[in-house]
Every structure is written in structure tokens, then in C-alpha cells.
Amino acid sequence: MNFVKRAGISLGARKPKTAALLAIFTVICTLLFGGLLLQAAAAHQEADVRRIIGVDITVKQKGLTSALADRLGASDIVNRYTPQLPVRAAGHGLTPLTSNVSKPDDETRDKDPGPLAVNGVRDSGMLLPFSYGSTKIMAGRGITPDDTGRAVVLIEQRLADENHLEVGQTVQVRSADGERTAALTIVGVFQDPTQNPTGWMPPHELPGNALYVPMDTAQALGARGATVSEAVYRIGSPDQAEQLHAAAERLLGAGSFDFRVNDKAYKDQVHPIQQVGTFSGLIVWVIALASALILGLIVTLQIRERRAELGVLLAMGEKKWKLIGQHAVEVAAAALPAVGLAALAGQLAGQPAGDALLGRQDDKSTLAALAQDAEMTPLTVRVEPTTVVNVAGIGLGISLVSTVLPGIGILRLHPRSILLDNE
Structure with missing residues (x-):
């Protein structure tokens, strides 16, 4: 059988x-x-x-330009990135916040280039305060790569409350030299947890006077030759940090930049x-x-x-x-x-x-x-x-x-x- x-x-x-x-x-x-x-x-x-989550790398260099930051961001190991271009501007029909404390008599009376701190970004979600949740979007959305070429702005809640502004409304922002004005549509309202200082501070240093706009908008409002303060890159794992550092050395020059790895959240x-x-x-x-x-x-x-x-x-x-x-x-x-x-x-x-x-x-x-x-x-x-x-x-x-x-x-x-x- x-x-x-x-x-x-x-x-x-x-x-x-x-x-x-x-x-x-x-x-x-x-x-x-x-x-x-x-x-x-x-x-x-x-x-x-x-x-x-990935791992965030912050690159700083004196004279870092938006073009160089974009070239480094084009690396195959970079998932997301954003440079940050800070410029000063003034509001046109927009009342900036001021300190509740009077300006000291001994404070220098140099001409204020603008009470608003305008930050040009490619992706606001990549900025560390937004990325790690200390700064939150309360209404609308942040700035994204798709906003390139668009006249949009992300505004702080205190400034929005002061001027009775909401998502979808338009604000006028003028360059520091007064020669250029941009009409920007509010796409989001964010909340910075930083409290208003108890002492006097220049308006552009008040957390409520911060604005975020696309890079090209900041370049149009800023002075000629304005440089990027820092660029943040997100890679997949800590093992890729050395690869990005090597790419930065080839692009920016060895020893000429600050390279910081933030992998705590990843771990x-x-x-x-x-x-x-x-x-x-x-x-x-x-x-x-x-x-x-x-x-x-x-x-x-x-x-x-x-x-x-x-x-x-x-x-x-x-x-x-x-x-x-x-x-x-x-x-x-x-x-x-x-x-x-x-x-x-x-x-x-x-x-x-x-x-x-x-x-x-x-x-x-x-x-x-x-x-x-x-x-x-x-x-x-x-x-x-x-x-x-x-x-x-x-x-x-x-x-x-x-x-x-x-x-x-x-x-x-x-x-x-x-x-x-x-x-």
C-alpha cells in the first residue's frame, strides 16, 4: 500500500x-x-x-546663498529641506506690534529698516520650531514648496489679532527702502510660544512681528545680496549624515560651514x-x-x-x-x-x-x-x-x-x- x-x-x-x-x-x-x-x-x-521624522541637519555659513542651499538640497539622500532668508520690511496698512515698555533714552536712534521680521522659506514645516511642535499652525497651513512664485504669507497670531486678520485676507508688505510693495494672501496663522519680553525690544525682535513667505517673495522684499541665515535638511537616518557632510564640503568648502545633526527625535x-x-x-x-x-x-x-x-x-x-x-x-x-x-x-x-x-x-x-x-x-x-x-x-x-x-x-x-x- x-x-x-x-x-x-x-x-x-x-x-x-x-x-x-x-x-x-x-x-x-x-x-x-x-x-x-x-x-x-x-x-x-x-x-x-x-x-x-528622519534626521534634521542644520547648515550655516557666512555668505550662504539660496542657490547653494538648493544645490545641496538636490542631493539624493535629502528628503525635504528649506533655507531661511531673513529680511526686514514694513507694513502698508498693517500695524506692527510694539513693546509695552517705553524705549530707553540711551537707546540709539538709528533709522529702523523695518518693524517686521520677514523670513523667506521653502518649507516652513522643516523649521525646527514647527517641526518639533513648539510653534503650531492654529489656522490654515504653512508655506510649502508649491508656494514658490505665489504671493502668500504665514502670520503670527498676535499680529493677526492686533489687525483683525484671518486666513484668506490680504496684507500689504513694503520693502525696507520703501521702493517695493507686495500684496500677500494669508494662508496660515501660527502661534509662537515665546512670551512678549518684559523690557523694551525693537519691533522686529518681538515674536509676534514674524512673517513667513516663499523664498522669492523675501528676495524681492530684501536688499540686494541678502544671504541665507541657515538651511535645514532632512535625511533618512543618522548613517547618511556623513554623506551629506561630504557633499557640503564639496559644495561649500571644507571647514567653512557649521554642520549640526539633530537626531534625538529619530532615536x-x-x-x-x-x-x-x-x-x-x-x-x-x-x-x-x-x-x-x-x-x-x-x-x-x-x-x-x-x-x-x-x-x-x-x-x-x-x-x-x-x-x-x-x-x-x-x-x-x-x-x-x-x-x-x-x-x-x-x-x-x-x-x-x-x-x-x-x-x-x-x-x-x-x-x-x-x-x-x-x-x-x-x-x-x-x-x-x-x-x-x-x-x-x-x-x-x-x-x-x-x-x-x-x-x-x-x-x-x-x-x-x-x-x-x-x-
Whole structure:
């Protein structure tokens, strides 16, 4: 009789033990699904966090121009970037804020080039106060790369309240020399947490008199030859910082610029996720090895119980490798339906487990604060076809190892000694 057909008859004749084997394999496969699903979710979450947070590099150099900052930002490893071009301007029909304290008599009375601090940016979300959540957009949106060539402005809430301005309204801003005037549409209102100083401060140093506009608008309002105060670049990981530094040296000259790496947020968010991924991978290996050991012991006990059956088959001329194959088929037959049951259990329990380990509410709020303008993908843990294939492969591998190794003992059996021992 074919050993595969004999394995099916044996499974049917030994229903309680078959059910027990199926239950054991279902538990094993469920644990494997849990480990692999958690590992996949951790990898997805890590990639999302890398994209959203990344590592911020601040580059400063005396005489840094917008063109040089753009050339460095064109590097393949740079995900987002923004230069910052500060200029002074005055409002036309716009009342700037002033200190509540009178100007000291000993303060120099030089001509004020403009009470408004206008900052030309490419992407306001890349500025560290916006990026890390201390400065927040209260209405509308920030300045984006798509605003290049548009007459738009991001205004501080205190200045907006003072002038009764809202998103969508237009303000007039005049250059410091009074020769150029720009009509800017308010696209957003932000709140700077810096309190108004208790002493006298020049108007342009008051936090409420800060405006953010696209780079070309700032260049049009500023004096000829105005330079960038700093440029912020976002890369994927700390490992790429050396590459960007080398690119900056080639472009700006070695030792001529300040290069600061800010990777605290990256480490705070990515490292815990990496630890979860490593832990889940370790779980898969431990489960596979422990399962092979447990099933190997079970098969060894079954072989001892079925010595008489094996002796009869050997006496009838059955080949020993077919006896090992029969045990392998019996175990594999229990493994395959267990994969289906475990996949259903993984689909039901995977999302709650993933939320518990990777989607804690405090982490979500931190990510939201770190990337206000970024689109965050919600954490999803679901059984994919590749996961089912991987679990099935591991399960069959466990069944093969757990039957072949104990089956070595079958090769040492002799029909005569088995039958005499069982008389």
C-alpha cells in the first residue's frame, strides 16, 4: 500500500491523537503568525517613521546663498529641506506690534529698516520650531514648496489679532527702502510660544512681528545680496549624515560651514520600533526551535508505541524510508489545516497586539507633533498571502525536522527483534 494512503488511514484510525496533534500545530502556527505579523508591522512602522521624522541637519555659513542651499538640497539622500532668508520690511496698512515698555533714552536712534521680521522659506514645516511642535499652525497651513512664485504669507497670531486678520485676507508688505510693495494672501496663522519680553525690544525682535513667505517673495522684499541665515535638511537616518557632510564640503568648502545633526527625535521614535522588530524575529526562531523539539519528542513516543506496527510492515518488506515518510506525511497533514486556523486567529488578534506594542497613544501624539504637515499611515496588522506562505513553509519545515530526526531510530530497527520483543 502507498505510504501516503497508509498515513491517511492511520490519521483516521487514531482520531484523538490526530486532534491533539492538530491542536498543537494550531498553537504553534498562531504563535508564528504573531511573530511574523509583528515583525512586518514593525518594519512598516519603522519605514513610515523614517520618512516622517528622519534626521534634521542644520547648515550655516557666512555668505550662504539660496542657490547653494538648493544645490545641496538636490542631493539624493535629502528628503525635504528649506533655507531661511531673513529680511526686514514694513507694513502698508498693517500695524506692527510694539513693546509695552517705553524705549530707553540711551537707546540709539538709528533709522529702523523695518518693524517686521520677514523670513523667506521653502518649507516652513522643516523649521525646527514647527517641526518639533513648539510653534503650531492654529489656522490654515504653512508655506510649502508649491508656494514658490505665489504671493502668500504665514502670520503670527498676535499680529493677526492686533489687525483683525484671518486666513484668506490680504496684507500689504513694503520693502525696507520703501521702493517695493507686495500684496500677500494669508494662508496660515501660527502661534509662537515665546512670551512678549518684559523690557523694551525693537519691533522686529518681538515674536509676534514674524512673517513667513516663499523664498522669492523675501528676495524681492530684501536688499540686494541678502544671504541665507541657515538651511535645514532632512535625511533618512543618522548613517547618511556623513554623506551629506561630504557633499557640503564639496559644495561649500571644507571647514567653512557649521554642520549640526539633530537626531534625538529619530532615536526616540525609531529605536523602540527596531527593538520590537528584533524581538519578534527572535520569537519566531525560538518558537520554531522549541516546536521542532516538542514535536520531535511526540513523534519519538509515537514510534515507540507503534513498534509492533513498524515491525509488521518491515517484515512485509516495506522500506524503512517509507516508514519515515509515513510519519512525515501524518505530521504535515496536521500542519496544513493548522495554518488556516492560525491565519484566522492571527487576523482577529493581530491588530490589537500591534496596537498594544507599536501603536501606543503617546507615540502617536509625539509623531503628530514632530510631523504636522506629513501624511501618517495608520498602523495596520493583517495577514498577507506571503505571511501565510512563510508560516506554511516554517510549519512544514518543523514537521520534517521533527519526524526525520526521530525517524533515524527506525533505520536501526529489525523486524525479528521488534516482533520478539512484543510477543
